[in-house]
Amino acid sequence: MDDAWLADLLRHRAPLLADPGSATELAGALAARGVALDGDGSVTAALVEAGLLEALDGTWERGWQPADVAHAARRKATAGSVPLVVALIGAHARRTAAAERAPEAWVEQLRELGALDGGAAAGDPTADGAGAVVAGWQRSERRSAAEAWRIALQLLGVLRGSPRIELLVPPPSRWGDARRRASPPGARPGPTAAAGEERALRVIRGLLAKAEATDFAEEAEALTAKAQELMTRHAVDAAVLQGELPAGEVGTRRVHVADPYVRAKVQLLGAVAEANDARMVWYQGLGIATVVGARADLDAVELLFTSLLLQVAQGLAAAERTRGPSASPRAFRRAFLLGYAHRVGERLQEARRRATAEATAAAAEREVDLLPVLRSRTEAVDTALAQLFPKLRTSRSRASVDAGGWLAGQSAAERADVGSRRPPLG
Structure with a gap:
């Protein structure tokens, strides 16, 4: 095997490998020639050094974060590529001492992916040499030579072909020296209020995870309702404590939306x-959205969205069992989701108006005018959005929908537990 040829392919022609057919064809050719990822190490080293790790560096510079890369691997490559990309992200984190140098949001994503688990000490230059990462992944996953090459090559194609998106967190090239952390990686620094916020979010996430894992609809509904109750209480408390939105308290959050019916x-x-x-911007074709808003609201948006996704899945399953004739199952499901989203949005807006009126009336009794607070928070979010996305354009879908699915979705939304969340008022 000509290593120079392979290195040239990995650097300059890799985007073509995102196509499953191209990756499979080349993987078969390499396997037929007896080229193994865990062979003598020379070819594997070329794949890791000149290919995958270099491609990862490129994605960071184009605005991608660890969770974004794992999402793209799952969506555009195969589910089997996720353990490989997590191992590669972990290798990169060790080489760059990310646990000590990266922004908190980056480190939190590494922790959630499990990319900081195991491995050699941070900054050890010998930790990931000679293609150990890819070879170790192949052995642990027990992949055949052809299958391992196909997954690795297709992942390389996805990484090399990833487009540029807005840079929300500084990439590794902009990290400074290692800094001393007062708490474990990913933990939020701050006073007791911040610790209480973290505890509340852990409880809410745990309830939602249990709801997603159970096979019993009644148990899932009870867990989801409890999570919604805690989320609403947490959001109201955070808003009251925060008051006017301080400079720098507008944040961003990437949300990954999985197929189907993105x-x-x-x-x-x-x-x-x-x-x-909050404001949402969607990257079409990537299944990635960016939400801009007050930091306390971003947690609420993500958790509520997760909860409603669970509820809509349960509602859709029930509606399909009783639905009448429709254009097609796929058209019915899509229309159901759209109708559900429309009606839930209306219900949330109604709850927001009621809460705003109640809070305004209560504040007026104390001779406090909430309107400037509300206006300043909205303006701060809009300003941050314009700075991040100066060329933003809006779009609305004009596609027709299945009427039966739309009505069924709206009916399910009437039963959805949306709580009575108050807006951030201060």
């Missing part, structure tokens, strides 16, 4: 964001 799910996310005074 457009319909994005409509639901947009409805949740709008009702919570």
